[in-house]
Amino acid sequence: MNQLRTLVLCLVCFPLAVSANSEPGVVDFSAGATALYQIGWSNHFEYEAASSQVDFDNLQLLLPLSLKLGKHFELKTVLEGTSQRPHELGKPSVDFVELVLNLYVSDAFEFQIGRVLEPFGLQNEKRYEPMKRRMTSMPLGFYGFNNMVGTDYLGLGLNGEWNSGTFNLAYDVFFGQSRIPTTRYFDSGALSDTQYYRLRNGPLTGGGRLLLQVMDEELTFGVSGKVSQRRNDDASIDYLVGLSTMYKQSGVEVLFEALYGRSLEDATDFYLELSYLFADAFTALLRFDWLDILPRNAPGRNIRHHQEIILGLGHQLTSYWRTELTYHLLTGNRFARVESEDGVSDISQWPLSGHAAIFGVVLA
Numbered sequence: 001m002n003q004l005r006t007l008v009l010c011l012v013c014f015p016l017a018v019s020a021n022s023e024p025g026v027v028d029f030s031a032g033a034t035a036l037y038q039i040g041w042s043n044h045f046e047y048e049a050a051s052s053q054v055d056f057d058n059l060q061l062l063l064p065l066s067l068k069l070g071k072h073f074e075l076k077t078v079l080e081g082t083s084q085r086p087h088e089l090g091k092p093s094v095d096f097v098e099l100v101l102n103l104y105v106s107d108a109f110e111f112q113i114g115r116v117l118e119p120f121g122l123q124n125e126k127r128y129e130p131m132k133r134r135m136t137s138m139p140l141g142f143y144g145f146n147n148m149v150g151t152d153y154l155g156l157g158l159n160g161e162w163n164s165g166t167f168n169l170a171y172d173v174f175f176g177q178s179r180i181p182t183t184r185y186f187d188s189g190a191l192s193d194t195q196y197y198r199l200r201n202g203p204l205t206g207g208g209r210l211l212l213q214v215m216d217e218e219l220t221f222g223v224s225g226k227v228s229q230r231r232n233d234d235a236s237i238d239y240l241v242g243l244s245t246m247y248k249q250s251g252v253e254v255l256f257e258a259l260y261g262r263s264l265e266d267a268t269d270f271y272l273e274l275s276y277l278f279a280d281a282f283t284a285l286l287r288f289d290w291l292d293i294l295p296r297n298a299p300g301r302n303i304r305h306h307q308e309i310i311l312g313l314g315h316q317l318t319s320y321w322r323t324e325l326t327y328h329l330l331t332g333n334r335f336a337r338v339e340s341e342d343g344v345s346d347i348s349q350w351p352l353s354g355h356a357a358i359f360g361v362v363l364a
Contacts, residue, residue, distance in 0.1 A: 033363045034060040034130055062128055074102040078128055097128055097152065112157035112174075118150040119159070119172035119209045120224045121257050122244045127151060131364040134253060134275040134283050135312045135324055140335050141269040141291030148240045148263045150178035150226075153205065168217060173208040177201055178228070182264070203228045203238075220246040230263075238263045251277035265304070266294040285312035285326075291334065302352055305332035322362045329355045 063079040078098040100114035117125045123133060124143055130136045143149055155176015162169045180202045207226025213219065222244035230236040240261030247254045258270035271289040278284070291306040307330070314324035330336055331353050 033062070034136060034360065064128075072104050074104070076100050076102065080128065106160070108160040108162055110159050112159070113155075115152050115154050116157050116174065116176075117152050118178060118207075118226075119157070119174065120149050120207070120226065120240075121209075121242050121259075122211075122220065122222060122246055122255065123257075124149060124151075129364075130362045131320075131322065134273075134277075135285050135310075135314060135326060136360050136362055137310065137312075137326055137328075137358070139257070139269075139271040139273070139287065139289045140308065141289045141306050142242075142257055142259060142271055144335060145181040146267065146269065146291060147180060147182045147265070148238075148259070148261045148267065149242075150180045150202065150205070151199065153178045155204075166214070168211075168213040170211040170213075171208065173206075175206045176204065178203075178205040178226070180263075203230055207240075218247060218249050220244070236262075253277075267304075268292060268294065269306075281316045283312075283314040283316070283324075285310065285314070287312075291332075303333045306334040307331040308335075320364055324360045324362070326358045326360070327355070328358065329353075 061081040063081075065077050065079075067075045069075070076098060077096060077100070079094065080097045081094045096115060098115055098117055100112050100116045103111040103113075105111070117127065119125060121142060123138060126132045127138065127143065138144070140146075153174055153176040155174060157172065157174035157176075159172040160170070178201075179199050182200050205226050205228035207224070209222060209224040211220060211222045213221075222242075224242040224244070225240065227237065227239045230238050238261070240259060240263070242257060242259040244257045245255075253273075253275045255273040255275075256270070258268070260268045269289070269291040271287060273285065273287040275283055275285040287308075287310040289306070289308045289310070293301065293304045309329040310326055312324060312326040314322055316322050333352070336354055
């Protein structure tokens with residue numbers, strides 16, 4: 001139903017764009033695919049790839065398409081097909097992860113309407129563009145099923161940038177219904193439910209992001225935030241604030257992001273990622289990711305906590321083809337649960353640690 005509403009919204013806007021500019025349209029077409037294969041996982045864990053929306057050992061196909069209508073209008077869409085989603089285990093899925101009409105006024109003002117990727121942090125809008133990231137796996141605590149950072153929103157947005165010659169300032173503001181990846185550990189009977197991981201449509205949300213780039217864009221600072229009123233008896237206010245810093249020079253990239261927010265719980269997360277591009281084609285990566293709830297002594301902390309160390313090595317064969325191998329050392333059950341409840345129905349007895357090696361191939 002939500003995909004239908006998005007499609008109808010953009011189809012209504014599409015004739016308006018055509019009639020507003022009679023110049024012939026220019027179509028930009030591309031396609032991409034990602035395949036991740038799990039080599040091994042200890043302690044009978046089932047690791048969900050919450051960052052890419054695709055379970056390991058499965059395939060993700062992406063079909064980006066943009067249609068430029070003169071100087072001011074552009075229709076963009078990304079169609080995603082997966083062999084299975086973690087929130088619909090065993091079911092193939094096809095979804096519009098982006099379907100947006102852009103109205104360009106100037107560099108300082110560009111309007112968006114439709115299903116738009118949520119501007120939060122430095123990597124959320126690269127969620128479906130793995131070639132623009134050093135590794136396919138995104139930080140799960142920050143961008144995964146944390147009940148707070150949305151994948152996209154259905155509504156209106158405005159963005160722009162200003163370059164002074166010594167620094168570049170960019171902004172985004174938006175208002176709409178955010179689609180939020182979530183886990184169901186807080187629901188009764190969730191352990192036996194195949195929809196343990198799912199996307200939920202959150203309440204109407206307003207938010208924005210401010211980015212400052214200096215030193216010829218080698219150093220980036222960012223602040224992101226969003227606020228919404230939850231639809232329940234006490235009309236709780238949800239909020240989220242994130243800070244971002246990235247430094248890039250001579251193949252070295254240092255990325256640090258942290259967030260604090262209240263949604264279904266009070267939570268905080270941070271991750272530090274170090275990567276190095278060498279020999280023109282190889283990338284080495286080290287990441288530490290840490291997510292926890294507040295207060296930390298709340299019952300069931302093991303299924304709310306997430307700590308992960310990732311070591312990765314990628315090889316860029318061509319500008320369109322990359323292979324990678326990552327090793328994941330995980331503590332906590334937020335993104336890893338046992339395959340069966342047999343003998344482990346008491347969640348406090350779940351093994352806390354696990355590890356896996358993941359081989360991936362990315363085409364774009």
